[in-house]
Amino acid sequence: MPATEILNRDRQINDHLIRDHLVQRRQRLAAVVDPPRHPDLTRLLLSVDSALERLAQGDWGACAVCHEPVESDRLLADPLVSVCLGCLTPEQRRALEHDLETAARIQAALLPPPRVERSGWEIARVYEPLGTVSGDYVDVVEPADGEGTLIAFGDVAGKGVAAAMVMSQLHALLRSLIRLELPLPELMERTNALLLASTTASSYATLVVARLGDDGALEIANGGHLPPLVVHAEGVRPLPITGVPVGLLPEVRFQTLETRMEPGETLLLFTDGLSEAPDAAGSEFGPRRVGATAARHHGAAAPAMLATLRNDLDAFLSGSPRVDDLSLMAVRRR
Ligand SMILES: [Zn+2]
Known part of the structure; x- marks a missing residue:
């Protein structure tokens, strides 16, 4: 199989898995979210919806700011990521560095x-x-x-x-x-x-x-x-x-x-x-x-x-x- 076909196939498999994963996550979240009492969960629910919408439109994985592809390792780790590293705000960058230091x-x-x-x-x-x-x-x-x-x-x-x-x-x-x-x-x-x-x-x-x-x-x-x-x-x-x-x-x-x-x-x-x-x-x-x-x-x-x-x-x-x-x-x- 030519490399491009394999890549497309893998991409389709991944998109499919990510969609299933997000739909499941959404169902679980919706079952526990009581909007006025859990604003954080409500925000998470909205970002899951937004990722599902981007998957449906075919622009999931593109940076919301510069429209270049978001780093694939970050997307695999978190399908809700919507901004590339270059477009993070200083606060977002500090939060990410902190997470990475914890992971290390x-x-x-x-x-x-x-x-x-x-x-x-x-x-x-x-x-x-x-x-x-x-x-x-x-x-x-x-x-x-x-x-x-x-x-x-x-x-x-x-x-x-x-x-x-x-x-x-x-x-x-x-x-x-x-x-x-x-x-x-x-x-x-x-x-x-x-x-x-x-x-x-x-x-x-x-x-x-x-x-x-x-x-x-x-x-x-x-x-x-x-x-x-x-x-x-x-x-x-x-x-x-x-x-x-x-x-x-x-x-x-x-x-x-x-x-x-x-x-x-x-x-x-x-x-x-x-x-x-x-x-x-x-x-x-x-x-x-x-x-x-x-x-x-x-x-x-x-x-x-x-x-x-x-x-x-x-x-x-x-x-x-x-x-x-x-x-x-x-x-x-x-
Ligand atoms: Zn960007």
């Missing part, structure tokens, strides 16, 4: 510490949102049964607030499902089904979940994420993708890969904010450079390997701004 604090509280030690493993992470919040997902979880530490690493499609909201949903879903002590393929399948059921059609994420055994055993499921690298003295060994991204298709099956890591080997995970970072000329950092840098520092502790990669990226960018959220994780067998 919530997101920071979901992260594991920058470095943790778990029976025989050292785990380090770097987490750098492009803006205030990130659509990347990084987690370390101890399952209730004590059967090996779980790490999770992923990248929600899109950027900004909408991606960050899906990220926190993914975090909550996975944390609840891990308590059920499911085999890894089933954990991925349930995450997929629940994410699909609870977000809009365009929300999906690449996701790696791995179980680290005390004896160096590694079981890993990779839903469409960039292949993680096992870094050792002779170079790097990429671990293949074993399934599709989560939240994209119903009833998909996930495979896992079982391998073993030797003492001194490091499992390196990264988002495309590293491998696809473009320099001023438009050429990308590239997965090869990621592998080469990591291999040169195969003996380094997990945080040191990530710091080296981060420095190499800065040297490569030589002042060009980053264009995506950036996350890295190094899992070293001690």
